[in-house]
Amino acid sequence: MNLDVQGMLKAIDAIGTTLEAHKDYLTDLDSAIGDADHGINMNRGFTKVREKVSQGTYGDLGAILKDVAMTLMSSVGGASGPLYGTFFMRMSMKLAGLQAADASSLAAAMEEGLKGIVALGKAQLEDKTMVDALSPAVEALKKAAGTGASLTEALEAAVLAAQAGMESTVPLVARKGRASYLGKRSVGHQDPGATSTYLILSTLLMSLKEVA
Amino acid sequence: MNLDVQGMLKAIDAIGTTLEAHKDYLTDLDSAIGDADHGINMNRGFTKVREKVSQGTYGDLGAILKDVAMTLMSSVGGASGPLYGTFFMRMSMKLAGLQAADASSLAAAMEEGLKGIVALGKAQLEDKTMVDALSPAVEALKKAAGTGASLTEALEAAVLAAQAGMESTVPLVARKGRASYLGKRSVGHQDPGATSTYLILSTLLMSLKEVA
């Protein structure tokens, strides 16, 4: 079962629902080591995204993700806005013209998205950011795709890796973003952006499984 | 036993002690229907008064009370500063040149002091002010002095009347001072100024009794 236009639209709607449900949770995480807006930002962005994509008619995956990217870019703000905006923009470029993505094309697109985030934010692994969840997820996705796994199998591996990556941020000292101002006081808290990345990937997986 | 120069100095010192001890109490009363400073004001004033009179050498009662009045006037502020200032100033004029006061000369002086307060503040009985404690006290003092009571007997009557007057302010609607801004919401609270008046008179009595 690949990810087609309908599946992508459904997944984006599901991601919106998840982020709305976790708005306060993400904001609480951001209160501890940031400025208490990550959940608000993501929910504002994906509310606009759902509005936007529900109005469009899309012939390929790239077109959807381009709208997602542009909408996030102009409605989220903060650090996460440009970062997720770039992520989806880079993915959209890779998926342009495609009616459906299998494990390896999704892996390639996400890898490109991750590169965009790193180029913009300059975070390395263990800086306590979304990269700590996304980077291992992309690795897992690529690896599974390389062994010929199905899209859901590959995404399952990616979600597990994202979860582990998210949890790995707890003991870290933040070196990027607002949490870095806290220095050692950032230790013991889970990074909000890594958490939203995990939520996005796991919702994509669940949405895909429902269709299947 | 009349009130002589030594007795007056002792009484003023005792009044200072009482007001210091009741600073928070008077301020709490003033929080409920005023601006939370009456105890602070009175304590600041009498701290200065004690400093001032402890430095002077006095030959008559009037000179002491003039210093009390001037000191209160320039250190208390608020409504109570000028009112108590005038009270002691008018008393000092009546007691000028006297080495000691008996019941009737004290009654006459206090009556004059009360007149000063009324002239300045224009409060009538039942306006929920210090006048509600002072006015019945002066009446009682005069009446007792008229029947030949001793100074302590007369002051006992005055203190009882002041206490009743102070308590009578509880159910009243304030018509003067800050409490009047509350209108009906001032009902149910005892007037801070009436309370400080009662405290001053009862301390005067106690101080006199100790000497006797």
Add this chain to the structure above:
Amino acid sequence: MKKLMNKVDDVVVQSLAGLEAAHPGLVKLHPSVKAVLRGDAPKAKVAVISGGGSGHEPLHGGYVGYGMLDAACPGEVFTSPTPDQMYEAAKAVEGGKGVLFIVKNYTGDVMNFQMAADMLSGEGVNVAQVVIDDDVAVQDSLYTAGRRGVGGTVLAEKIVGAKAEAGGSLEEVKALCEKVNSQVRSMGMALTPCTVPAAGKPTFTLADDEMEIGIGIHGEPGRQRMKLQSAKEIVEMMAKAIVDDLPFKAGDEVLAFVNGMGGTPQMELYLAYNDLASYLREKGIVIARSLVGNYITSLEMQGFSITLLKLDDELKALWDAPVETAGLRWGR
């Protein structure tokens, strides 16, 4: 109690020292009493003097300077100053053309200023007084202390100060101050109480969903406690009371003044101003001038007040005239 302070007894004096240090030349402190004097006083003009309890900053010390006050006499927090302060301040800044005391209508302020005026008159100084009483939250009556002086005081000090700076006589300046007072109305509300440093605890308490309507500027409780409402509803309730009182009528030009009580952020004040502007527009009342910010405060209280002043050409010109003080400045 959480405050930036050293010793409770020193808050007023140390804050005044800071004001003088931050504005050398503009203001100077009186050497012997608590009073903020214009740096270049005395001037050959009517000396305009105000004062009152501290805790309302920038009122009054922040309004000493060119085109506004010649001196300000701060009492302890929320406590009227004493007559010797006004007396000494007047002696220090008086330039031979007389003195106007602008007094907020509180029993203590009125009595203490009156005593100072008596002392000065006794020495041949020409003293006039105007008592500001613009607070419509207070029911007025012959038998009570009358209305409080609140937001209108700031506007009176600015406008009257401009007239005095322009050479107005004591009679003219006094008459102008009375005119401003007769055309200005205010009302305030609080979301939270405030704490007098020497008292150490809040003057009243409010539940998380409550507000006090009709508060004054001394941390005193208001006339009514209500459930918290939207900014629009609060503004309309207050604006209606003000508009109906004068009354302000369609076509009137006004100065609309939204004042913060000290702890409310500017974002909220401008939001309230927006609702006020809509309300007045609906009534056909024209905002010709405006002022938004913390100008007459109650320590760290959260809340705000609305003041409307009916304008004419004279008042507009005097409002626009240059002013240079720590708290209000334009035109120089």
Add this chain to the structure above:
Amino acid sequence: MKKLMNKVDDVVVQSLAGLEAAHPGLVKLHPSVKAVLRGDAPKAKVAVISGGGSGHEPLHGGYVGYGMLDAACPGEVFTSPTPDQMYEAAKAVEGGKGVLFIVKNYTGDVMNFQMAADMLSGEGVNVAQVVIDDDVAVQDSLYTAGRRGVGGTVLAEKIVGAKAEAGGSLEEVKALCEKVNSQVRSMGMALTPCTVPAAGKPTFTLADDEMEIGIGIHGEPGRQRMKLQSAKEIVEMMAKAIVDDLPFKAGDEVLAFVNGMGGTPQMELYLAYNDLASYLREKGIVIARSLVGNYITSLEMQGFSITLLKLDDELKALWDAPVETAGLRWGR
């Protein structure tokens, strides 16, 4: 949460509407994006533009006007604005002599401004950016996000705005902004937290006898939690960190800026200024200019920050130059 507001989602927009209504002519809102524009823009001068999350008022919208900013782009509360805002604002006020973005050093602000700059450059507009990072509370390192931009931003906007008004070229204006940034240092502290309207509860909690040292301006926790101390001790701790960092030396002339976080009354700010003035006097550092008040805030947070800017004749003259904005005004 107690705030003067209508709907949580509308606080920024309605507050901006109030700003425009209160200062007609001085500022106007952009018709399609959230941006405050100078009333008389575009002008044939370098356009100076700043922006950032809302909740810091008067920063930045209150600094739009003659001699300071040409446009300000407010994001949601404590959230960087989006690139389209800076892009549209620049298009609206740009007068052919280029655009300077003054950016506070936060990851989000830096990235969003960068994107807008890329978009504008792509269209041939001459764009320069300066990132302000004056907060000594943040340990600096090549591997972190670096220091935050705080109080120094206000001073940079004033001084750079004056230079642009005087006809400075984009290169000159940019170089000046970098110079200001290199000579300015700040540090902040909080007595209480603040509440982001959309979050509905405070971003951190503090016990009654605690304070946070080294906070930024986004309601974020600071570097250290301590027992509350006297104003003098707090001021000395912060001032020492600032002085040692540049370092400021005996004989240096400085602009001393005591800034309130929004909920601290002026009385306390001047009291803190008094302690700061004593500290600097002891060190032989000369206060040549000063600023005391709420200029870069964190909603209703109680607390304050200290900023010192090393001055020379150029900076003094530009600081003194006329400015006319809602938040800062003199000379006109």
